[in-house]
Amino acid sequence: MDSISPIHTIQTPSTSNSSLSPSSDHLPDKQGERPLSVPDHQKDRITVPSACVACRSKHLKCDGHNPCSRCSTNEYECVYVRSRRGFKGPRRNGAQGKTAAAVSVSTSTASATTPRVTCPLVRPGAASSTINTTTGNTGNIPSGLATPPDNRLQALPFGPADHPPYERNRDLTGLEGNKQPQISGLDLRQKCIEAFFYHFWPAHPFLLPRDNLLRLLKEKHLDHLEAAMRYVGSFYIDQAPTTALCLEAERSIYRADCPKDAFKVQAMLILCIGLDGYTYQEKALQVLTDAQELALELGMNKRDFAAIHGNGWSTLEESWRRTWWEMYIIDGMIAGVHQKSFFPMKDIPAEVGLPCEEWQYVSGNIPGPHYLSDFDDEDFAHRDYSYSSFTYRIAAMRNMGRLLTGRQMNPNPDSAAVDRMDAYLVNWRLHLPDNKKQLISSDGKLDEMLFQANMITEASTIVLHRELSELDSSITTPIDSCAPHHPITPGTNYNVHASKIITAAQSISKLITLPVPLIKHTHFFTCVITLASVVHLSCWSVLFTILNDDDLKQQLKLNTGALKTLWQVWPSAGRAFGQVKGVAGEIFQRKKEVIERGWWGEVGEEVFMRGMVEERSYMEELQLL
């Protein structure tokens, strides 16, 4: 498992051969094989087909060798990325749903035995993907999408209230070279680490808290863990070369000499989340499976694992417990929302202690853990012990697991079977203690664990009820990026199941309006928004809409706006945005045909036409997005 990297594959461009065709593949030849012999009259300006990243970023002449003379002199690593010159995104009528062009990275220090790999990664406004030169490169665009938003952190509508401890910087040099120039006090690699802690950690708090981990990293060489953190942190920094960092993380984790310990499990989990957020779900699942195998091999599901491997340090013990449960949550999200697996972890007996509250974890005042058996045995009404928000997140995901188990045993459940499952979801809400009913605390801070718990429960509700809702969702078939389409037998009745999924979709849209930056949420929120959008779009596609049409459109606007915002960090949101937008366009087109043919039926021409005027304005707004 650890001797080879299953995720090292050679990618071919999926959207267009042209962007990476041999004629445009201007990677430099081997050192010394590239004499620039040109006629004298052309020597005034000899332009190389491709400048290395360092020269490009500095606007300096590159000789095109590998390494080039400038990098050689300065002892920088000489990195070339394939040119996307002239590439304007995939063809409008082709390659839907595929990721855009891959970027190949060739380094002068790459081992001869290391396969030349490309990361199939695409990100709006990112480097390497994303080397931002003078024009504010927007990077490759997920299929069928318009020009993506450019700067991420700066452009966020709900930008961070307080600033992260790094600044944006344009310089790209010294990513991996022996000599790493300092940029504004913090170099790019350090900025990625800081971005990881500032933006990503609160949504997936299983690594040690920042100060503890940074101290540990100084004492203990955990290159693979650092590489994974840097990779995910790079999502939040415009000029960070995410592709190169992805490769670095993969190589580091899958190196044969990488120690098979719980730190490796943590690194794999981070890599998995990063790949998943980068529209690379299959590979994310592969990494997650590897992480699960290793975790079981190490016995991380055993009660005493944390104590044995915690070195008497309660924070580290808590980190090991959280690592197991985080893997459980991610496994459940991938199974429940992406529907790419069967949530294998739901069937693994786990004796691992339940996580404490976030503030306890950060402060280091960690109480002795409780266990799932305690949680299940509690009399909800009369308990005097309050479980952590993380625990309710686990409980929410357990319900998703029950639902998937039921679906495995009976793929076509009747209404009674669905109601039995629904009782778990309703009970989860009913038995939340009072202090866990508010997502925002009195000091205005969001409880991200509770947020995710609610998000999971609403998603579970949609997954559970949609097939009996009789709500025709066939028009949303193209939306497969996050929440694949499920065929539903349409009916004419507005039944209780339809009501349940519509209410859940509304609740999900409501989560968007919470006064916190959207990018602070887990990227899995993207998938849940997409799931809600499928419900909204299905309703919208029905002529005699069962909802207040205005509310519906407002919620769709919220969803698309949120996806666009999340796209500034997560390419998976870009894909989902494009697909939702495409379906909205299709519905609008069909409604226009209704006008042409005069099929407005009982609604009446006037009402229908008024609705169409509003919908046209919505479509225009969508186009502007």
Place this chain on the structure above:
DNA sequence: TAACTCGGACTTTCAAGAGT
């Protein structure tokens, strides 16, 4: 004064559409 930054002129390349 050496080193660095970056605006912008100029070049290359591609997708899309027109023409055959």
Place this chain on the structure above:
DNA sequence: CTCTTGAAAGTCCGAGTTAT
């Protein structure tokens, strides 16, 4: 299928700025 066109993506000159 080829040709043309418009525009994005790219190179890197050289003026201005900063560091030593």
